[in-house]
Amino acid sequence: xxxxYGDEVEFFIVYIREAHALDSPVPNLQGPxxxxxxxxxxxxxxxxxxxxxxxxxxxxxxxxMDDLVNRSYQGHPDRLYLVGVDGRISYxxxxxxxxxxxxxxxxxxxxxxxxxxxxxRRASL
Numbered sequence: 308x309x310x311x312y313g314d315e316v317e318f319f320i321v322y323i324r325e326a327h328a329l330d331s332p333v334p335n336l337q338g339p340x341x342x343x344x345x346x347x348x349x350x351x352x353x354x355x356x357x358x359x360x361x362x363x364x365x366x367x368x369x370x371x372m373d374d375l376v377n378r379s380y381q382g383h384p385d386r387l388y389l390v391g392v393d394g395r396i397s398y399x400x401x402x403x404x405x406x407x408x409x410x411x412x413x414x415x416x417x418x419x420x421x422x423x424x425x426x427x428r429r430a431s432l
Contacts, residue, residue: 308409309365312416316389322354323377326384342365347372369429391419 309318327335328343344350347369354369370376377383385403388410392398398415400406 308413308416312413312418312420315420316416320358320363320365320367321370321382322367323382324350324351324374325353325369344372353357389415389419392423 312318325331325341325343327333327339330342341353341356344353349367350372354367357363358367368376378389380386380399381402383402385404385407387398387400387407387409388396389398390414397419400411401410
């Protein structure tokens with residue numbers, strides 16, 4: 308989707324608190340072995356490591372240690388959003404992992420791009 312729409316839509320990953328850290332109630336022993344960061348510097352480093360290890364081509368934004376973005380947008384463990392050219396949320400997917408449906412986001416992108424009768428501007432994710 309990033310490759311298909313990257314010229315018309317800005318994609319971002321927002322790294323929130325680690326969902327399956329070793330020191331969490333539900334650690335992921337099969338994935339990267341990470342402890343939950345205790346400082347913003349550690350969280351930024353962990354976000355960089357994750358995007359590199361997963362070969363993610365899009366830029367990552369990092370939620371603060373107060374978890375404001377996570378709490379405001381109910382992002383844990385994962386969630387998809389589309390912000391339209393008008394700055395309003397035009398798509399809010401259900402909470403993941405079951406609610407993580409990329410096909411629904413793609414349909415919303417198509418609607419948002421068609422909605423604009425003026426020359427296309429970049430929508431944001």
